[in-house]
Amino acid sequence: MQNQKIDRRSFIKYTAALTAGAGLLRTAPAAGESKAERKLLKALKIDMLPRDLSDADKFKLAKRCGFDGIDGVPMDSLDAARAQADAARAAGVEIHGLVYGWWPPFLAEPQTAQKAVAGMENALRCAHAMQATTVLLVPTSLNDEYAYADAYKDSQKLIRRLIPLAEELQVTIALENVWNKFLLSPLEFARYLDELGSPWVRAYFDVGNVILYGFSQHWIRTLGKRIVKLDIKDFKRDGYQWTNVGDGDVNWPQVSKALAEIHFSGYMTAEVAGGDEAYLTDLAQRMTRLVTLG
Numbered sequence: 006m007q008n009q010k011i012d013r014r015s016f017i018k019y020t021a022a023l024t025a026g027a028g029l030l031r032t033a034p035a036a037g038e039s040k041a042e043r044k045l046l047k048a049l050k051i052d053m054l055p056r057d058l059s060d061a062d063k064f065k066l067a068k069r070c071g072f073d074g075i076d077g078v079p080m081d082s083l084d085a086a087r088a089q090a091d092a093a094r095a096a097g098v099e100i101h102g103l104v105y106g107w108w109p110p111f112l113a114e115p116q117t118a119q120k121a122v123a124g125m126e127n128a129l130r131c132a133h134a135m136q137a138t139t140v141l142l143v144p145t146s147l148n149d150e151y152a153y154a155d156a157y158k159d160s161q162k163l164i165r166r167l168i169p170l171a172e173e174l175q176v177t178i179a180l181e182n183v184w185n186k187f188l189l190s191p192l193e194f195a196r197y198l199d200e201l202g203s204p205w206v207r208a209y210f211d212v213g214n215v216i217l218y219g220f221s222q223h224w225i226r227t228l229g230k231r232i233v234k235l236d237i238k239d240f241k242r243d244g245y246q247w248t249n250v251g252d253g254d255v256n257w258p259q260v261s262k263a264l265a266e267i268h269f270s271g272y273m274t275a276e277v278a279g280g281d282e283a284y285l286t287d288l289a290q291r292m293t294r295l296v297t298l299g
Contacts, residue, residue, distance in 0.1 A: 043270040047292050048074035048101055053279035060089055064096035070282060071289030074101035076274045077135070079128040090135035101272050102139035102179065102209075102234065103132045110151035112159035125167055125178070133174040139234055141209045142178055146185040156187055157197070164201060171205040179209035179233050182224075189218070191227035198231050207231050211276070213238035213247070216254050225263035235273040237292060249277060250291045257295040265298060 049072055054063040067075060075093055077100045080086045093100050105128040108121045128140045144160040147153060164178060171178050180188075180198070188194045198206060210232045212221045217240060225232065239253030240246070251257065273296055275288055 043268065043298050045264075045270070045296060045298060046073040046101070046272045047289055048072055048076055048272050048274040049285070049288070050104065050274065050276055051075050051077045051100075053275065053277070053285070055279070055281070061092045061096060064093045064098050066282060066285070068097040070285040071293070072098060072285075074099045074272055074274075076100075076102050076104055076141070076272075077137070079103050079105060079124075079131040079140075081127075083130060083134045086131045086134045090137070100135050100137050102137050102141060102274075103128055103135070104141045106141075107143040107183075107185065108145045108160065108163070110146055110148050110156070112145055112163055113155060118159075118163055122163055122166055126170060129167070129170055129174050129176050129178075132176045137176065139177045139179040139209065141181050143181050143183050143185055145187060147187055153187070161197070161201060164206060168201070168203045168205055172203070176205075177233055178206045180206065181209040181236065182211055182214050184214065184217075191219075191224040194224075195228055195231060198228075207233040209234050209236060211236035211238070212255055212260060213240045213253070213276075216240040217242065217245075220259075221255055222259040222263040225260065225267060225269075229267045232267065232269060234271055235269075235296075236276045237273050237296065238276045247277070250275065250288065251295050261295075261297045264296070 049067060051063070054066060058066065064075065075098055077089065080089065090100050105125055109117060111117050112121060125140065125142060132138070132140050142164075144164065145151075145156045147156055164180075167178060180194075182188060182194060188197055194208065198208060208228050208231045210224065210228060212235060214236075215221055215224050237250055239248045239250050239255045241248050241253040247253070273292065275292060277288065279285075280288075
């Protein structure tokens with residue numbers, strides 16, 4: 006009976022948190038706010054650009070192809086980070102965010118935890134130096150030995166250690182949903198974020214990553230205003246393969262409708278294979294055509 010009471014209290018607390026979070030969801034623009042004030046900005050990952058080009062030429066190419074921004078990677082030198090960001094702005098694009106990547110399993114181990122936190126601290130400082138607004142983080146991954154409940158608790162503990170720095174630097178820790186056997190439903194992802202209780206920890210929602218076991222539009226509506234940015238790609242269930250944007254099973258009209266319902270505005274970043282100018286121009290056009298403000 007005692008365990009049942011604890012479960013009931015936890016359920017009530019969780020339900021209240023989701024209800025409060027639902028208040029963030031707007032199905033129409035606020036008073037005085039028009040659809041024209043919302044923007045969908047197109048970006049791509051920096052490693053999608055030809056590697057034989059200088060940074061300056063990469064950014065000029067991105068601009069010519071129709072992109073507004075770049076999702077970059079952390080650098081060891083803040084001076085080098087500033088220089089790269091300056092080169093992007095000179096080309097007419099911006100490095101809007103950085104991709105830190107995955108934290109490993111066993112985050113409870115002191116050495117692993119120290120390395121994970123230090124890496125993200127550097128990434129946050131790099132983002133600040135570059136005037137980027139987010140650092141993308143996959144909060145952990147699981148294996149046969151690392152239990153789900155431990156991963157949940159340990160990763161939240163380390164993220165809480167980073168929140169003061171994120172707030173100080175005004176850079177959002179943006180958690181991504183990936184195939185890491187963790188945060189497998191939109192309800193759980195929403196709960197995980199709400200428990201952290203900070204506007205500096207939000208979702209970098211990957212539209213294509215959920216297609217194998219769900220529907221993007223359902224995730225978007227559940228996560229709502231917790232979503233700060235989007236990763237854009239596509240997946241075909243038949244044949245189990247990644248495809249170009251628009252060639253898979255993502256229901257783009259429904260995705261656009263869901264984004265309009267939560268009043269999403271900001272960056273959507275392609276995460277597909279790289280290519281030449283013709284390919285990247287076509288990709289930017291696909292994104293414009295398929296993802297609309299509704």
